[in-house]
Structure formats: C-alpha cells, structure tokens
Amino acid sequence: MSILENKKVIIIGDRDGVPGQAISECVNTVEGTEIVFSSTECFV
Amino acid sequence: MDLENQKRVKDLEEEFGGENIVVVFGAAEAETAGLAAETVSAGDPTFAGPLAGVELGLKTYHVVEGELKEEFDSEVYEEQVGMMEMVLNVEEIEEEMKSMRDQFCKY
Numbered sequence: 765m766s767i768l769e770n771k772k773v774i775i776i777g778d779r780d781g782v783p784g785q786a787i788s789e790c791v792n793t794v795e796g797t798e799i800v801f802s803s804t805e806c807f808v
Numbered sequence: 809m810d811l812e813n814q815k816r817v818k819d820l821e822e823e824f825g826g827e828n829i830v831v832v833f834g835a836a837e838a839e840t841a842g843l844a845a846e847t848v849s850a851g852d853p854t855f856a857g858p859l860a861g862v863e864l865g866l867k868t869y870h871v872v873e874g875e876l877k878e879e880f881d882s883e884v885y886e887e888q889v890g891m892m893e894m895v896l897n898v899e900e901i902e903e904e905m906k907s908m909r910d911q912f913c914k915y
Contacts, residue, residue, distance in 0.1 A: 767869065768879055772824045774817055774831045774866075776809070776844060781896065782834030786888035787871045791832065793881035800820055804834075805810050 768794045775802040809847040814857040817848050821864050827915045831868045832876070838897060841870050842904040849912035865914025870901045 773791050777784030784804040791797055821829060831848050835841035843853065845868035852859040869876045872893050877885060 766879060767867075767876055768830055770828075771830045772820070772828050774820060774829060774848075775834075776813060776831065777834035778836055778840070781836030781840075782871050782889050782892050784834065786892075787832055787834050789888045790871065790880040790885050793884050794879050800824065800829075801816050803810070803813055803816070805813065 766794070768797045770796045772798050772800045774800060777802070777804040779804055779806040809844045809852070809857065809859075811857040814847065814852060814859045817864070817866070818858050818862065821866065826864055826866055829866055831866050833868065833870050834892075835870065835901075836896065838900040838904040841901055842908055844868075845905055845908040846912065849908060849914075863912070863914075865912060867913050867915050868905060868908060870905050872896055872898050873902050873905060874898075 775784050775787045777787050784802040788802045833841050833844050847859055848864055848866045851862050
C-alpha cells in the first residue's frame with residue numbers, strides 16, 4: 765500500500781539536510797498527494 | 809521543532825484529520841529527525857511550543873527512507889536529494905524514524 769497516495773503531506777525540510785523545496789519536488793511526483801504545507805527549518 | 813511550524817501542523821491536523829496526513833522531514837541528523845517526529849506524534853518533548861502535551865500521533869517519515877523513496881520518481885529524487893543522501897546516515901535515520909512510528913503513530 766502506498767504511503768503517500770491520497771494523503772495531505774506536510775513537509776519540514778532542513779537547511780543543513782534536505783530543504784523543503786527539494787522534498788516538495790519529490791512528493792509532487794506521486795499521484796494523488798497534496799502538499800498542504802512546506803517549510804525549511806534552520807537550527808543555527 | 810520551530811514553534812511556528814508546530815502551530816501550523818496543529819492547525820492542519822484539525823483541518824484535515826490526522827489519518828489523512830503524512831509528515832515528511834529532511835533533517836540532517838537522525839536525532840534531530842527523531843525529535844521532530846516525536847513532536848508531531850507524542851507532543852513537544854521540550855514543552856515549549858503549541859504541541860506540548862498534544863499527542864497528534866501523525867505518521868512521520870524522513871525523505872531518505874527506502875520505503876518512502878520508492879514512491880518517488882527516481883530521476884527527480886536523484887536530482888533533488890541524491891547528493892545529500894550520500895552524506896546522511898540513512899541507516900541510523902531509518903532506525904530512529906521507525907522507532908518513533910512504532911511508539912507514537914496512531915494511524
């Protein structure tokens with residue numbers, strides 16, 4: 765069963781890891797998902 | 809986890825229902841990813857933000873986890889995450905995230 769299919773996706777990226785924008789690009793390739801929030805945190 | 813983001817997650821859970829939500833993280837360290845996952849599932853462990861004492865139980869993944877990665881278009885993943893994946897400790901991140909899901913995920 766797909767993890768992301770038909771789900772609302774919240775993305776919390778990390779400036780020192782994988783940024784929100786990069787995760788969004790990946791999630792957008794999965795059909796039937798909707799990104800409801802995407803952010804990039806900075807721990808510095 | 810950022811206090812403003814905690815509030816957004818809380819509001820979105822109320823709006824869409826926890827069973828319909830998946831939270832995906834991109835943290836650089838397993839520990840940081842685990843803390844963030846704990847915050848949106850068991851509540852803010854630092855008791856500082858809007859999720860203090862709030863057990864949302866949301867399903868959480870890190871973007872590099874194999875289970876999640878296989879759902880993405882592989883070319884896009886390589887382009888966007890591939891470089892970073894090489895420097896992250898994927899095994900440690902997977903273990904930490906699985907442990908958080910097993911303990912706190914309600915869905």
